[in-house]
Amino acid sequence: MTPGVTWTRGEMLAVAGSLQVRDGDVTVVGLGLPQVCGFLARRTHAPSVRLLLEIGAFEPDPTESAMGIADPRMWEGSTAFGSLLEVLGVMLHGQRVSLGLLGALEVDQWGSLNTTEIVAEDGTRRRFRGSGGGNDISSSAERTVIIMTHQPRKFASTLAFLTSPGRRVDGRSRPELGLTGEGPTAIVTDRAVIALGASGATLESVHPGEDPDAVVAATPIPLAVPAGGPAETPSPTRFQLDLIRSRLDPKRWYTG
Amino acid sequence: MTVGLDRRCSMGDFVAGIADGTHLALAGFAISRNAVAFAHELVRAGRRHLTVTQVIGGLETDLLAAAGAVDTLTYGGGSLDRYGPLHGVNQAALGGSLTLVEYSALALTLRLHAGALGLPFIATRSMLGSDLASAPTDRGEVRAGENPFDGAPCLIMSPLRPDVAVVHVDAADKAGNAAITGPTWSIPETARAARSLAVVAEEIVKVGDIDPSNVDIPAAIVDAVIPAPRGAYPTAVYGHYDYDGAHLQMYVDAGASGPAGLAAYLERWVYGTASFDEYLLRAVA
Structure with missing residues (x-):
């Protein structure tokens, strides 16, 4: 940890999420933190990552904060415009996308996601934005990474609604379900990185200053802990933080 | 120069031809390129029992749902981006008056594509x-x-073949050749799937003024051309105008207070205006 450097939980999440992007990835990003992670990776360790937006924007490089994927600010700097069928059809369903970065309301131990609706304890239902391209990304990308804040209510062994399938659904594997790709490989939160593999979820690393036991207690899904304990996630660098603050999220909507 | 057909008609005349129970396909996406002028006119005309298909819902969808015009909405989700959720859709669905059928965005686009091509x-x-x-x-x-x-x-x-699609375009000639700039999301498939297609145009241009290479929707599939400058307000039209964030926020805030809030919005801004032009004048004043 560099002396004098401090960061917010949101910045830590953006940096940890960006580290999941590999140079050369072809990536479909959801709005918000996934987008900050993707742009941060491109400006640091993964300069040749290609980012795509389902609305039909290829490799955007926005300079202003956008209100969403349908905000024209978000499409600035794109190298090509096309259609949803080109991004989610030709690129994604056509097996040309290596990484999907997705947000979630609720996640289970196999990385299946709910972005459709939440049912409160009193039975009240609250509806959210639904799948959009999220289900398509989960069904067809070579791998996906889930980016979300760490709240116990967001982890559930049974989702209120399974919008996007993870590594297994009802005990069935992706090939048995007819899905391609490995599925989700990690859940990155503002407290930890949870690796997802063939045997389930493992607490791979906790962020600097986090107590592993407290993180496990705040993660109510089956969660393995490595014999020697989890690693510590690398701290954000000054360069990463400057990029987030000056360029990628200057209004602090996602990382404040 | 070919004289060709003249398919221009007013929004009022077009909406007069849409019956209760019609299956509409809409093509806006959250806060961009919504056929808001069309939605207002439908609401004022009191249409009911519509079925709506839309890959990503936005303001147009929510206005129709808030007005109780829609019985069934088939969509791939939707929102008003960071301004907020589709309160009208969600309240009608949770209240039981609207049947929501949710797809993924690609799956619904593929059903429209199959409809357009006549695939089995x-x-x-x-x-x-x-x-x-x-x-x-x-x-x-x-x-x-x-x-x-x-x-x-x-x-x-x-395959999915809605009765009527309404698509907001940048420019169209009187026959219906139409151009769209920016990303096109599911507009191509939505326009082509419907049995009848209306293009709502920011600008009407002379036949031949749109370079054939730039025609996104050929007149051959168009049935009506409706002039509506700023007809997508308060949503954005790429290259023409930005969304009006303050108006969108006011709409979301009205929805957050419940069905009465949306009813008050509709009363003030839709039922309380005689035309979309009057709405624009009041809204930007």
Whole structure:
């Protein structure tokens, strides 16, 4: 940890999420933190990552904060415009996308996601934005990474609604379900990185200053802990933080 | 120069031809390129029992749902981006007056694509293993099957052919050749799937003024050309105007206070205005 450097939980999440992007990835990003992670990776360790937006924007490089994927600010700097069928059809369903970065309301131990609706304890239902391209990304990308804040209510062994399938659904594997790709490989939160593999979820690393036991207690899904304990996630660098603050999220909507 | 057909008509005349119970296809996306002028006119005309298909819902969808005009909405989700959720859609759905059928964005686009091409069916891996497949399966719109060539599981989907599609374009000539700039999301498939297509245009240009290479929707599939400058307000039209964030926020705030809030918005801004031009004058004043 560099002396004098401090960061917010949101910045830590953006940096940890960006580290999941590999140079050369072809990536479909959801709005918000996934987008900050993707742009941060491109400006640091993964300069040749290609980012795509389902609305039909290829490799955007926005300079202003956008209100969403349908905000024209978000499409600035794109190298090509096309259609949803080109991004989610030709690129994604056509097996040309290596990484999907997705947000979630609720996640289970196999990385299946709910972005459709939440049912409160009193039975009240609250509806959210639904799948959009999220289900398509989960069904067809070579791998996906889930980016979300760490709240116990967001982890559930049974989702209120399974919008996007993870590594297994009802005990069935992706090939048995007819899905391609490995599925989700990690859940990155503002407290930890949870690796997802063939045997389930493992607490791979906790962020600097986090107590592993407290993180496990705040993660109510089956969660393995490595014999020697989890690693510590690398701290954000000054360069990463400057990029987030000056360029990628200057209004602090996602990382404040 | 070909004289050609003249398919221009006013928004009022077009809406007069849309009956209760029509299956509409809309093509806005959240806060961009919504056919808001069309939605206002439909609401003022008191249309009921509409079925709406839209890949990503936005303001137009929510206005129709808030007005109680829609019985069934088939969509791939939707929102007003960071301004907030589709309160009108969500409240009508949770209240039981609106049946929501949720797809993934790609699966619904593929059903429209199959409808446009007259394909007997189309198959995908999207929605397999998810809860999204349940409602469309129960409705007989999709079914789990297997690839006849390799036996792998797949989702077999029926083609979708709405009655009327309404699409907001940058420019159109009087015959209907239309151009769109920026990303086109599911506009191409939505426009082509419907049995009848209306283009709502920011600008009417002379036949031949749009370079044929730039025509996104050929007149051959267009039935009506409706002039409506700023007709997508308060949503954005790329290259023409930005969204009006303050107005969108006011709409979302009205929705957040419940159905009465949306009713008050409609009363003030839709029922309380004689035309979309009057709405624009008041809204930007």
